[in-house]
Amino acid sequence: MSKRDYYEILGVNKEASADELKKAYRKMAVKYHPDKNPGDAEAEAKFKEVSEAYDILKDEEKRAAYDRFGHAAFQGGGMGRAGGAGAGGFHDPFDIFREAFGGGGGGIFEEFFGGGGGRSSGGAQHGADLRYDLEITLEEAAKGTEKEIRYRRPVECKQCHGSGAEPGSKKVTCPTCGGAGQVTSNRGFISFRQVCPSCQGAGQTIEKPCTSCHGEGRVMDSSTVKVRIPAGVHTGSKLRSAGKGEAGQMGGQAGDLYIIIHVKEHELFERHDDDLFCEVPIKFTLAALGGSINVPTLFGKGNLKIPTGTQTGTTFRLRGQGVPHLRGGGNGDMLIRVQVEVPTKLNNEQKAALESFADACGDAGNPVSESFVEKAKKFFK
Structure with a gap:
């Protein structure tokens, strides 16, 4: 006789969530539990049918296989994880060799392939x-x-x-497997063993x-x-x-x-592996005359020397002021790129002083760098 649809057995649709499956199973299991229906063979059969359906549908992999192939996914040598459940339940394809070469208890199959296929003992x-x-x-x-x-x-x-x-x-001895934790089915001269669908291999039921x-x-x-x-x-x-x-x-x-x-992300520092990168604005007078400034680090203040004539975009390195190496052996470095700030507002005294500086440098009549002029001569012909 053909087996009933698992979703139909539990009274849910195929889109049912895991919680909906669990609630439906509990309701049906309570209704048909042998303790509530002593001596009722029909109720016991339905209880086993409900348990089998839930054992398959609660497992995502088994449910996906069932949705695709139906009951055929769990018949014969159907693929799946060892230790499956259900009356036809996800047979380990190597069980046939275990039965033929020693029955899973230290036989020739285990000697050649290293153990019993990963089944868990006692459920x-x-x-x-x-x-x-x-x-x-x-x-x-x-x-x-x-x-x-x-x-x-x-x-x-x-x-x-x-x-x-x-x-x-x-706990009482499982009536389905008699405490063995496994059930055996015969197909011709070959025996197939699988985890008991009632006790999940524990050999006992609650x-x-x-x-x-x-x-x-x-x-x-x-x-x-x-x-x-x-x-x-x-x-x-x-x-x-x-x-x-x-x-x-x-x-x-x-x-x-x-x-x-x-x-x-940090508002001031960028991290590159174990090095830290930071941009620091400096006054154009400091860039021209040189000096030193305090710069921030993750471990406090650091001191940075600015050479005379520093150009905007110049990058300096503070050794060991970066992030510690995770496995020890020191720290990364702090890389500081300076940006020279040009004043946007000048009072009369500041303006006069800069004009005098420009005259002294000869910048008044030739405000463009001589090196750039040499490179750009051909464009002015």
């Missing part, structure tokens, strides 16, 4: 890693800092301590689901983590906080939290 599932994008200032990136971040994640349910069972309740987490063993909660940011980080730097990702299921290890750094 334990590793928690997913999480990402947190953190914005910091250039000063914080250069000097290092410590930040406290707050985020939400699935954590172990305190009421059932991750077991998914209501306190006082217990007698009474936890009322806090509804049998999942995890609940959403806020977490706070202090993160030490080393000096020298840049946009794209990645920090890892082990075990601060999603909690695992059925005793599985928690995932990690990855903090991705984003350094804000």
Whole structure:
């Protein structure tokens, strides 16, 4: 007999969200659960049918395969991740070799190909890693800092301590697989094994689901983590906080939290790798006569000597005044480009003094540089 459409079984449409799928499953599972329908073979069959449908549709990869190929995606040697669920559920294509060469328990297949295909024991599932994008200032990136971040994640349910069972309740041997965690189907002379669709490989089912987490063993909660940011980080730097990702299921290890750094643009400095660049305006008198000025750096004031006759656009380097190298070994440099400012307003005394200076330089009759005049002679013929 042909299998019913999974969406039809759960009473949702194909565009249903993950939350809508979960709500529909819980409603149907409660309705047909064997504990509420003792001795009702029809209800038990529907409960298994509902569980199978949800096991496929809650997984993004399996759902995509089902939407494209229907039930055929999970029959025979259909491709997918090891440890799939459902009555026809995402068979590992290498299971046929395991059965023929030793049955997955240290047989010849494992000796040649290195283990049992990545199946998790006892149904334990590793928690997913999480990402947190953190914005910091250039000063914080250069000097290092410590930040406290707050985020939400699935954590172990305190009421059932991750077991998914209501306190006082217990786990019972799975009636589908008899505690083996796997079920076997025969096709001719070849046997196929797959994870039990009822217990997800744990070998046990929950007698009474936890009322806090509804049998999942995890609940959403806020977490706070202090993160030490080393000096020298840049946009794209990645920090890892082990075990601060999603909690695992059925005793599985928690995932990690990855903090991705984003350094804000600075109003004064531009960063090029570990060097800093800054433009500083200077008076034209200082550019002509020379002298020294104080310039800003990320670590305080720096002193810059201006040689006599400095031209606008000249770039000076202050060694070691840039951003520290992330892996140690010193700092980058500070590059300062000066822009000579020309006064826009002059009083009579200043104007007279400049006119005298121009006369002394011979600029009154020839205001253009002689070197430029030599280059431009052919254009004036």
